Amino acid sequence: MDNRSEVRDFLTTRRARLTPEQVGLPPTRSRRVPGLRRSEVAAIAGLSVECYARLERGQIAGASSGVLEALARALQLDETERAHLYDLARAADGIPTSGRPRRRTANKAAARLSLRWAMEAITDGVAFVRDPQQNLLATNALGRAFYAPVIGDGGCLPNLARFQFLDPAARDFYPDWDRFAEMCVGVMRAEAGHDPHDRGLQDLVGELSTRSEDFRRLWADHNVRTHGTGTKRFHHPVVGELTLAYEELAITAEPGLVLLVYTAEPGSPSAERLRLLASWAATATTATAAVRDSEGT
Secondary structure (H helix, E strand, O other), X not given: OOHHHHHHHXXXXXXXOOOHHHHOOOOOOOOOXXXXXXXXXXXXXXXXXXXXXXXXXXXXXXXXXXXXXXXXXXXXXXXXXHHHHHHHHHHHOOOHHHHOOOOOOHHHHHOOHHHHHHHHOOOOOEEEEEOOOOEEEEEOHHHXXXXXXXXXXXXXXXXXXXXXXXXXXXXXXXXXXXXXXXXXXXXXXXXXXXXXXXXXXXXXXXXXXXXXXXXXXXXXXXXXXXXXXXXXXXXXXXXXXXEEEEEEEEOOOOOOOEEEEEEOOOOOHHHHHHHHHHHHHXXXXXXXXXXXXXXXX
């Protein structure tokens, strides 16, 4: 990914979404394109027009923290967008991966027994480990049942972004598909800023850009986000609709990997459906084990 074009497109799209009214300027009718003018952003940030123009052309290398902070305030960036701007500036200065420790092989990290034990100890919620490339690396027992429509009959843990944009089943599994798609791309965009040299992520972006018009359109928006916490709706083919709260937890021992946990409000219909799903999964596991035992005799 070319850093200059990333900086240019990010700043241009942030400027285009602001109206004069949002920054306290009187509205005008003579604007040929949406958003603020470069001169207006420069004035709000306390920069010269020439300085801001250089930044928007992607020449961000060497920009001081004061300039970046002024730019973030002028463009009304949220915390995730501000962090993304700093990541782009660090990349332009040649500082790799936002100072992250070197990552171990993700699959080996997710196979660590203590991590798997911790996930399996979560019995009333869906728990899974995901890497920056959106690969689903490990799940607990309820997670395997929950993600059965994603995993499929082959049993191989999938890439969540590929499922989101390339598998028609995603639109059934995610009732709010458009919202999920925006979140997925926003998280990937933020990860690309963290580590612009992540070859796996670059290859995934290239593949999805080629194969999905929806992904290509959303990637061009340059929106970034972190997962964090919130609520999502799902439609599971076995138990129906589920409304689940989620928490994303960084795994300190494995930089870049996160543990996500989905839980239902106690006493809610979704909590009862999660229990039904766990029961269904346990029955299916028992039946499979019985078949294997009979085949082995």
